[in-house]
Amino acid sequence: MSAKLWLFKADPKEYSIDDLANEPxxxxxxxxxxxxxxxxxxxxxxxxxxKILLYHSNADPKGIVGLGKVVRSAYPDDSALDxxxxxxxxxxxxxxxxxxxxxxKLVEIFPEVIxxxxxxxxxxxxxxxxxxxxxxxxxxxxxxxxxxxIMQLASKVK
DNA sequence: GCCAACGTTGGC
DNA sequence: GCCAACGTTGGC
Numbered sequence: 001m002s003a004k005l006w007l008f009k010a011d012p013k014e015y016s017i018d019d020l021a022n023e024p025x026x027x028x029x030x031x032x033x034x035x036x037x038x039x040x041x042x043x044x045x046x047x048x049x050x051k052i053l054l055y056h057s058n059a060d061p062k063g064i065v066g067l068g069k070v071v072r073s074a075y076p077d078d079s080a081l082d083x084x085x086x087x088x089x090x091x092x093x094x095x096x097x098x099x100x101x102x103x104x105k106l107v108e109i110f111p112e113v114i115x116x117x118x119x120x121x122x123x124x125x126x127x128x129x130x131x132x133x134x135x136x137x138x139x140x141x142x143x144x145x146x147x148x149x150i151m152q153l154a155s156k157v158k
Numbered sequence: 159g160c161c162a163a164c165g166t167t168g169g170c
Numbered sequence: 171g172c173c174a175a176c177g178t179t180g181g182c
Binding site: 011134 | 178181
Binding site for chain 3: 159160161162163164165166167168169170
């Protein structure tokens with residue numbers, strides 16, 4: 001089975017692609033997902049080897065900033081059990097975890113951000129979840145055709 | 159800073 | 171189980 005394609009959003013004020021670049025082995029656990037739709041994707045669909053577009057939201061410029069890959073499939077998000085964590089969730093329990101995370105590793109930082117504006121203006125990306133009005137899901141599936149177009153946009157600026 | 163869109167909560 | 175109220179996301 002071939003790798004699936006995803007887009008992971010992050011607010012760079014909280015966690016940016018540069019933070020990922022500075023991690024040991026440029027790898028981190030993608031914790032803190034507290035939305036059930038995103039959780040279902042993480043837990044059930046996202047597997048080791050899948051490829052990821054990394055997106056900066058609430059930023060200037062906002063857009064796709066690079067690529068990552070999944071290096072560990074879903075396992076319980078222990079930040080949900082940590083009372084000192086901002087992601088603590090009292091409904092979660094060690095023997096019955098609600099929330100999951102995957103580990104991701106940096107693949108590439110694009111030399112320039114592919115801005116949301118540009119994505120919205122690009123033919124073939126009209127149906128991409130990211131470009132839809134009011135789309136807030138922080139983990140999104142990406143179509144093969146959309147991935148290819150974005151790779152072309154990324155190579156143009158090199 | 160505003161506010162539309164959307165998910166979640168909680169009263170009933 | 172419905173749905174209004176509320177909180178959050180995130181583009182503008």
